[in-house]
Amino acid sequence: MPADPAADAAPMPTPPGRRPRKAAPRRQPLSQELIVATAMRVLDAEGLDAVTMRRVAQELATGPASLYAHVANKEELHELMLDRAAGEIPLPEPDPARWQEQIKELAFESRRVWTSHRDLARVSLGSVPTGPNLLAVVECQLALMRAGGVPERVAALAVDTLGMFIDADAVEDTVYTAKVGPGEDPWAHFHRYIAELREYLYALPPERYPNIARMARLLTEPEGDERFGFGLDILVRGIASYVEDGPAGRKAV
Amino acid sequence: MPADPAADAAPMPTPPGRRPRKAAPRRQPLSQELIVATAMRVLDAEGLDAVTMRRVAQELATGPASLYAHVANKEELHELMLDRAAGEIPLPEPDPARWQEQIKELAFESRRVWTSHRDLARVSLGSVPTGPNLLAVVECQLALMRAGGVPERVAALAVDTLGMFIDADAVEDTVYTAKVGPGEDPWAHFHRYIAELREYLYALPPERYPNIARMARLLTEPEGDERFGFGLDILVRGIASYVEDGPAGRKAV
């Protein structure tokens, strides 16, 4: 065994000039900012279910009751986390000639950010965007579609549909990777599960489920990116079909 | 106060010929069937969060440990409930000339069944359909699209996208109606919330969110049916655009 002086050593007093790692790490007072940042650390390490009031409080070396001075309840904490993540989504300047590509790029970026924070997307599905960063994403989607000549009524509905699609896809992708320990690869479980599922579909009685049995491979094959791109393509095609002859004109696909 | 002999009376022994209401209601032994049926009763009365192992056990006048002989865990119980609900979705015989309408009708029926069981749709979003009734719905979707000449590859991807859309819309619709008591109207809370949301969007700084501020009414106006119909229309249009010239031919919109 290699000598690793840091591993499994008996607890040591804090050397002068260094700060202790976990206990009493708080010169700075409790704040919403600090609470949300800590909650994000727990999320990224262990998934959304681990982000409980008690767990976050423990990470801050205090009791759960202390959090309620800065956050209304667990639901608000989760929504604050979502809005903080939304701040990581890069927003393009609208280019009317490329509005369809820009909508798709924005959707891919949103999905990338959601899936990079474990199963955080679960929060998004059940909540209307009201935080500043989430509203900025919505504002950007609206601006892109308006620049492309999509009627206001259609754009308003399309924001909803696009958001549902992005969130639902991210949930689908991450729900099976959510509950693995901090050490393991979250995607390994996912692939094992897909393989088992395919076996199950193959074993189904073909007289009762002829199409499923025949298409078992196709139904379990496509990895996330392809499925997402396909659905997105359909949605943007559909939205574009409502474009009126207006300022920006149509765009050839 | 009107005389109501049933209310607030002291506990009475069970009259002869009648069965007691809650206590010891079990001549029939515990079974998965009975457990799922009981769980559905709790769901419809109080929402998915109320469907805990302990609550269902209590309803059956036993301890939570007793359920584990018939159901692996809470997750499996929830999925069994979902599959039972899926059995309420009426499945059409494929009529190749009407495949687009039939896909839309099936989607509307699925949504109707999901939303009729409180926030049960939340279970669907995070789980692949494996129960017999859910598989029958998927099989039907595939048969409809194949009858319409949709290529297998597209049909396989479209099942996923359609399912995500239906589930996500049902979740969006029901998440705010989930946690109201058994006596109250679940939709009253929803409408109050929408009104508050609109006020909030109107009050947003217009220089930072010009499109949202201008479209606040449009963004909060459409009730569920319209939004769902719009998204569905876009999706089916997109799917139909992949139809190859085949047995069933194309269909005029």
Place this chain on the structure above:
DNA sequence: ACCTGAACACCGTTCAAGT
């Protein structure tokens, strides 16, 4: 004003013990 300990009313799941 901010923070806290302790308590209340819950959870899912396991396990040895019963019938």
Place this chain on the structure above:
DNA sequence: ACCTGAACACCGTTCAAGT
């Protein structure tokens, strides 16, 4: 085989009390 009581290790939230 089926069921159970009791226990373990957790939850969110409230509230009176402290500083």
